[in-house]
Amino acid sequence: MEVDYKKIKVIGFDADDTLWVNETYFRETEERFATLLENYETKNKVDQELFKMEIKNLDLYGYGIKGFVLSMIESALDLSQNKIPQETLVEILDLGKKMISQPVELLDGVKETLKTLSDKGYRLIVLTKGDLLDQERKLEKSGLSSYFHHVEVLSDKKESNYKNLLEHLEIDVDEFLMVGNSIKSDVIPLVNLGAKAVHIPFHTTWVHETVSAKEEQESDYLKLNSIKELIPLFN
Structure with missing residues (x-):
């Protein structure tokens, strides 16, 4: 043209x-998040529910890693029916910190x-x-x-x-x-x-x-x- x-x-x-590079880190973190929740739901279901949560929360948190982490935590609580161990929540927070500290x-x-x-x-x-x-x-x-x-x-x-x-x-x-x-x-x-x-x-x-x-x-x-x-x- x-x-x-x-x-x-x-x-x-x-x-x-x-x-x-940015989106690559989100995809890698989603993979790790699904692994953390494998005792509660299939990877496909975890991915779907996390995406729904992100979209629902956009007006509250906007775009970026912090909103993404909050959506992961909320999804983990929902998918586990609030039974997710504290140690796993800490691991989710660590995933977010790792994203922020990426070169x-x-x-x-x-x-x-x-x-x-x-x-x-x-x-x-x-x-x-x-x-x-x-x-x-x-x-x-x-x-x-x-x-x-x-x-x-x-x-x-x-x-x-x-x-x-x-x-x-x-x-x-x-x-x-x-x-x-x-x-x-x-x-x-x-x-x-x-x-x-x-x-x-x-x-x-x-x-x-x-x-x-x-x-x-x-x-x-x-x-x-x-x-x-x-x-x-x-x-």
Whole structure:
């Protein structure tokens, strides 16, 4: 798809699974959680009930590891009919602490791409969702802070969230490009606002972030295999 990016002055980047690895750790923790509850339910049932609990709790806890841990604890209590041993609850808490303490693993080409675009004079910003403290920690550990003019941790990524933020930062939608791994969160809302969007898939996607084939086809965006493929677009 041929798209004219000559008007673009500001490029927004999602963080988790666009700049660094994130969802992999959630999937690994879900596996360990199911093992801890194998005396109460099958793995499939545990996975299903945990997902339902996460969705039910989104309005209370938002996105991120802390809300995920609270949902695991609540699911464990429900599935065990409140018989889960204290030692197992401690193990669940430890799973969450391990996730938070994971090293930040940058995806291939991220630093090179950000440096190139920054050197070319583009204003780069981070637009992500999740827990504020966790995202600040990851950004600091990533070594990428110097490339960004602004970092925003959103409670959600709906059209209204983007619209309010772009207005607050005085960014014209015609001059804005969003880059991310989620069609639901990083592409469709921006396209609907009139901005441009680039989708760079990650090999693992949370079920909540998936969209139908019809929704994918109806959105006008560019799909790339790697963040490095952004560079030729702005030569």
